[in-house]
Amino acid sequence: MAIPEEFIEQLRQRTDIADVVGSFTQVKKRGSDYWACCPFHKEKTPSFKVDSQRQTFYCFGCKKSGNLFHFIQEMVNTDFVGAVHWLADRYGLTVPETRRRGDSAASEQRRQWREQGQKLLNEAADWYHHLLRQPEAEKARAYLQSREIDDETIEKFNLGYCLDSWDALCQWASSRGYSPELLEATGMVSKKEGSTSFYDRFRDRLIFPIHDELSRVVGFSARILSPDAKAAKYVNSPESDFFQKGSVLYGLNHARANLKTFGNALVCEGQLDVIACHRAGLVNAVAAQGTAFTENHARLLKRSTNNVILAFDADTAGATAAQRTIALLHEVGLTVSVVSLPAGEDPDSIFRHGGAEALRSIMSATEPAVPYLFRRACDTHDLNQPEGKSLIATDVLTAIRPLPDPITRTAHCQWLATQLNMPENIIFDALNTLQASHAQHSATTSFRPPSDPTDRPADRTPAPFQLPTFTMPEDNEKVWQTVFDLVLHFEELALRLADDEEITQLLPDTPLGMAISRVLACVDQNSWSDAMDSL
Incomplete structure (x- = not known):
C-alpha cells in the first residue's frame, strides 16, 4: 500500500530539518541558516548548511544535499518509506496507507491487526523494562551486575525482566485491551495443549527485546537466570508474521x-x-x-x-x-x-x-x-598428504565458489594453488567441479516432479509466463565503452546516470568502469567540464 501524499505533506509541515539534523550532530545558527560539522564525513570546521526555510541541507565538503527525507535515508540507511516511518515514530504519528481499488474489508482488518500487534510488542518491551526496576527482579539485576552491565547500557538496549508467573503478561495485556489471540500471534504466549487457555512464554528470565532496523520491536530473546536450572539457556520468540529469525539482526x-x-x-x-x-x-x-x-x-x-x-x-x-x-x-x-x-x-x-x-x-x-x-583447514587436515591437500582445497573452494566476481574468484584460486604448491589448472578444475555439483543440486531441489503423474489435478492452470531475468550482454565491454562515450560528451545524460544508484552499482571493476566512475564523480562535484582532464 502507498503512503498518502497528504500525510507526507503533514509530516513535512510538522517537522523541522534543523531539529532532526540536531539529533545527529551539533547545530549552530548563523543568520537565518544553521551550520554543523557534516555527519557524513569527518571534518573539524562546520561546512554542513541547513536551510530551515527551504527544509534542505547541503555540505560544501562532501557535496551531499537533499531534503528532510534524503537526510534520514542517508543517516539511517533506509529507503523513502523507511524514512517516513522513522520520522512518524519520532513525532508520534501513525502512518496511514492508501486503500487501492479492490482492497477488501479483510485486508483493512489485517492491516489494523498488524498495527495492533506492533503496538503490543513495543508496549510489552517497555513493560518488561519497567519490571526490571521492581523488587521481584533483584535476581535479574544481580545477574546484570555480575556481567558488569551498567544502567546506560540497560537503557540503550531496553533490557527487561519477565515475572516468575504463568499469566502475568496475559493479565497485563488484558488490562490494556489486547486479546489472547493477538498475544499468541506475536509469540509472547502459548496455548495449553488440549485447552483454550494461554500461558506466558517467558517466565523469570532476563529479556532482550529484538528490534528491526527501524527500531520497532519484533520479538524477544529471554535468558535463564538460574545457573542450575534444567531449562533451555535462551528462549526466543517463535517464527510469526512479526518475527522472522532469519531476517533480523540484533543491534x-x-x-x-x-x-x-x-x-x-x-x-x-x-x-x-x-x-x-x-x-x-x-x-x-x-x-x-x-x-x-x-x-x-x-x-x-x-x-x-x-x-x-x-x-x-x-x-x-x-x-x-x-x-x-x-x-x-x-x-x-x-x-x-x-x-x-x-x-x-x-x-x-x-x-x-x-x-x-x-x-x-x-x-x-x-x-x-x-x-x-x-589456515583452519590445515589445522584439521594434513597438508603433506595428497588426501589432506584435496580436503583442504575443497574446504577453501567451497567459500570461493559463491563469489560473484570472476576476477576475485580467479585471484583466490591462484593464491590457493601457490599455497598448495599445485598447478593452477588443477585448482580451477576443482572449482568447476564444485560449480557443476552446486548447479545440479540447485536444479534438483528447485524442481520436484510429482511422484505420480495421475496425482495432478486436471484443472490446474499453468504457471503465469515470466519474462527472463535481465543479464548484461556477454560483450559488455562494448556496452560500457558506449556508456563512457555518452557520459563524457553529454552532460545531461551524465547527470541522470550519477543520480541512479542502481546503474552506478553495476559499473564493472575494470579500467573502463573506473573511468566512468571518475566522470560521474566530477558530475557530483559540479565539474563535469573538467572530467576529460581528470582521466
Whole structure:
C-alpha cells in the first residue's frame, strides 16, 4: 500500500530539518541558516548548511544535499518509506496507507491487526523494562551486575525482566485491551495443549527485546537466570508474521547508522557480545540469533556496507558457523575478514576481563576470509598428504565458489594453488567441479516432479509466463565503452546516470568502469567540464 501524499505533506509541515539534523550532530545558527560539522564525513570546521526555510541541507565538503527525507535515508540507511516511518515514530504519528481499488474489508482488518500487534510488542518491551526496576527482579539485576552491565547500557538496549508467573503478561495485556489471540500471534504466549487457555512464554528470565532496523520491536530473546536450572539457556520468540529469525539482526537498529563510519559490520554470535562491543565503542556490532546466519542477513548487511568482520567463538561450532557464513556473505558480494578470538573467550568475556581497550585490540586483528579458512583447514587436515591437500582445497573452494566476481574468484584460486604448491589448472578444475555439483543440486531441489503423474489435478492452470531475468550482454565491454562515450560528451545524460544508484552499482571493476566512475564523480562535484582532464 502507498503512503498518502497528504500525510507526507503533514509530516513535512510538522517537522523541522534543523531539529532532526540536531539529533545527529551539533547545530549552530548563523543568520537565518544553521551550520554543523557534516555527519557524513569527518571534518573539524562546520561546512554542513541547513536551510530551515527551504527544509534542505547541503555540505560544501562532501557535496551531499537533499531534503528532510534524503537526510534520514542517508543517516539511517533506509529507503523513502523507511524514512517516513522513522520520522512518524519520532513525532508520534501513525502512518496511514492508501486503500487501492479492490482492497477488501479483510485486508483493512489485517492491516489494523498488524498495527495492533506492533503496538503490543513495543508496549510489552517497555513493560518488561519497567519490571526490571521492581523488587521481584533483584535476581535479574544481580545477574546484570555480575556481567558488569551498567544502567546506560540497560537503557540503550531496553533490557527487561519477565515475572516468575504463568499469566502475568496475559493479565497485563488484558488490562490494556489486547486479546489472547493477538498475544499468541506475536509469540509472547502459548496455548495449553488440549485447552483454550494461554500461558506466558517467558517466565523469570532476563529479556532482550529484538528490534528491526527501524527500531520497532519484533520479538524477544529471554535468558535463564538460574545457573542450575534444567531449562533451555535462551528462549526466543517463535517464527510469526512479526518475527522472522532469519531476517533480523540484533543491534542493527543501533549499528546501521555507524556502518559507513566504520566501513564494515562486525558480526558476533550473541546479544551479550553485541552489547560488550558497543560498550567498547565498536558500535558497528550486530548478531544473528546464535550462529544461524542466513542469506537474508547477508543481504540486509549488503544494503549498508561492503565489508563484514566475523567474530565467532573459537570452538568447533564457531569455526563451522564461520565457514558457512563466509560462503553466504561471499554470495552477495561482500568482502569478509575474520577475528580469531582466544580459546574459551568471547567478546563479552574479553570486555569484562580486559576492558574496552583489550576488546578493541583483539577485534582489530583481522584476517582475510580465504587465508583464515586455509589456515583452519590445515589445522584439521594434513597438508603433506595428497588426501589432506584435496580436503583442504575443497574446504577453501567451497567459500570461493559463491563469489560473484570472476576476477576475485580467479585471484583466490591462484593464491590457493601457490599455497598448495599445485598447478593452477588443477585448482580451477576443482572449482568447476564444485560449480557443476552446486548447479545440479540447485536444479534438483528447485524442481520436484510429482511422484505420480495421475496425482495432478486436471484443472490446474499453468504457471503465469515470466519474462527472463535481465543479464548484461556477454560483450559488455562494448556496452560500457558506449556508456563512457555518452557520459563524457553529454552532460545531461551524465547527470541522470550519477543520480541512479542502481546503474552506478553495476559499473564493472575494470579500467573502463573506473573511468566512468571518475566522470560521474566530477558530475557530483559540479565539474563535469573538467572530467576529460581528470582521466
